[in-house]
Amino acid sequence: MKTLVVAPNWIGDALMAQPLLTLLARADPAQRIVCLAPHWVAPVLEAMPEVDHVIATDLAHGALQWKARRALARAVRAEGFDRAFVLPNSFKSALIPWLARVPRRIGYRGEVRYGLLDRRAAGPDPALAMSARYAALAGMVGVDVALPLPLPRLVVDAASMLDARERFGLGRDTELIALCPGAEYGPAKRWPASHFASLAREILASRADARVLLLGGNGDRAIGEAIVADLAGATARVHALCGSTDLAEAIALIATSASVVSNDSGLMHAAAALSRPQVALFGSSDPRHTPPLSPLARTLWLHLDCSPCFERTCPLGHLNCLVGIAPQQVFDSLQNTSPS
Secondary structure, X not given: OEEEEEOOOOHHHHHHOHHHHHHHHHHOOOOEEEEEEEOOOHHHHHOOOOOOEEEEEOOOOOOOOHHHHHHHHHHHHHHOOOEEEEOOOOOHHHHHHHHOOOOEEEEEOOOOOEOOEOEEEOOOOOOOOHHHHHHHHHHHHOOOOOOOOOOOOXXXXXXXXXXXXXHOOOOOOOOEEEEEOOOOOXXXXXXXXXXXXXXXXXXXXXOOOOEEEEOOOHHHHHHHHHHHHHHOOOOOOEEEOOOOOOHHHHHHHHHOXXXXXXXXXXXXXXXXXXXXXXXXXXXXXXXXXXXXXXXXXXXXXXXXXXXXXXXXXXXXOOOHHHHOOOHHHHHHHHHOOOOO
16 A cells, blocks of 8 residues: 655645555555655655655745646655545645546545545534644544544654754753744734743853754744844853754754743644653734644733734734743743643
8 A cells, every 4th residue: 555645835734744644554564654844844854754755845935836846746656545635725735646646535525526526525523623624534544543543653863862962062961051032923922032031041150061053944034033132242152043053954953952931833733743851822813723742832812812823914913912921920830831
């Protein structure tokens, strides 16, 4: 059995899809699971033990790119897949398995996909957590989807963790606390930079030998710089690495960190899958829908009347859902996370 999985376009969503992959792998350990994913998501899938291979694409988000999809479909067809799970809901995401003539194509009805999918599930219960929505698709091929679902799990070897530490001058045994201040979706999911700076001061004052890492993508450079500017002269033990690592390096650094504080972001889900003690901060989004799937995770959410709004920017202009989470509250939660 060869199974193709068209993966989500977001890092966090890809990690919430891992329980589906685990269920499929358990039901047929001899099958080969291959994921088709954007290149910016590929490193996460490559660290999943259930995934045998990742086909990384350069398809632009939201673009049809008909010629590129046809060429990719020819390569997929040559692999001879028996079935495909299409996890995104878009019309475009279902094109490649259809063009590749994969015999069984499974997914939610989504965006006008009649004919592209031969097994279409109705839209999932919106009250379900996203991990449960993806996992439910396994039931369409006769796999038992029993609760509790398996948790996401990323595997990073010790050599990669040590290499990442050495590459960024962090030492072999230094205690690292990772702060992930970004959230690609928008500012309504980002705890204020000044709050992150206050938290960093508390961490450095309480842990004499620890170092603070600021991790994120290129789009988070400005946030990282704002945190460093707020810290003024207290940056000798702060490593501002937003935009300086690739995703695989960021995952390796999180894997070797003692604990993590993050917004609701892809790196939050990576920390959960790496079993790192963490504090996850929620504002415009809902921890009941996209929680960090780990017993070592603590979530902080004020659950204001206006939250969750799921907007990219605060429609009321005040961002009280995140501004109201005090740095001391986060620090206290961090102190109470389980030891590494």
